[in-house]
Amino acid sequence: MFLMFFLLIIHVLVDFYFQSEKASDEKLAEVLSIKTIFKSRLFKHTLIYIICTFLIFLVYIPNQWLDIIIFLIAGLSHGVIDLIKVKLYQKTNEDKRPYLFFIDQLLHVVILILLGLYIIFNFTLTNLGNYFLTDSTYFSVLQYVLAFLLIGKTGNVFFKELLGKYKPSQEDVDEAKEHGFHVFSSNQKAGRTIGILERILLMISLIVGSYMTIGLILAAKSIARFKTLEVTKFGEYFIIGTMFSILYTIFTYYFIFVLFQNI
Structure with a gap:
């Protein structure tokens, strides 16, 4: 391995x-x-x-x-x-x-x-x-390196390629602002960084077995984007992104730390 x-x-x-x-x-x-x-x-x-x-x-x-x-x-x-x-x-x-x-x-x-x-x-x-x-220590190091590389920029690319079509267009952003809704920032780098940090926290929670922390992370993110959820397209995109982060991180954790430990 x-x-x-x-x-x-x-x-x-x-x-x-x-x-x-x-x-x-x-x-x-x-x-x-x-x-x-x-x-x-x-x-x-x-x-x-x-x-x-x-x-x-x-x-x-x-x-x-x-x-x-x-x-x-x-x-x-x-x-x-x-x-x-x-x-x-x-x-x-x-x-x-x-x-x-x-x-x-x-x-x-x-x-x-x-x-x-x-x-x-x-x-x-x-x-x-x-x-x-x-020395099994070196294999453990590779496990952690691969895990965090996968949930980092790689995760952002996977989301963009597989589910990027659901991202609201600039017209949707302008329309929402015209109706007085506070939509998420148009700064794509900020959104990607948030996604990476979210997956890192989820991965750490899975590794240490602190499953309660996962709920706190999701709750904090939902509060921060509460106004965005009022707009259908942005709410749907937010939920898709959140569900992707959870499933992607769980799959990565299982693939690296569970599946290969039993082979």
Whole structure:
């Protein structure tokens, strides 16, 4: 499991933290061809991904050239999957794009699992790898790092891609203000930060077993947005965002701290 978590951390960092939202949007809008592919954001992103995966060689080293070739093919598959996603993204309507995002991430994870299994059975542990694997503390560190990376910016991206279509438009904001309603701030960075902090508090509550704290967090958030709830579209968006944060954090906690503890 140490290797799997290591690979997942690399994937999350490269896919969600090493590229900005603007760069990600530009990558999806690129018109790609054989002549322009090597200058594209997609190619640069794939190259960074492959370079970062070479960190695995600190823990496992290949035994033969075939191992390196398969390793590189697995890295290149990340770019191929993203290329297919970009092509399909540009040809589909907004309603189908969340499915593309979900399938894209699912395929990446499946490739990482297959790569991890291949490395375990065909690569050789380094002295550093032996050191890490003999001390469960390092696995615990990876668990916490992955958990908080997932509920951070990654959670915001998942919400935007899967449920962003429910966000009230600027016209809805203007209409609500005209009728005297106090709607939430238009500062998107503030909203994203609130979402991250909310999930962090939820995760800490789950880890320490303080389930009462979860209710207090939700109550405090509801009081802060009480006026917003009076407007249907904003109230619905608030509830969707809150439910997403709860379910996403619970799933992340279960996936990392419960499921993998029993494997």
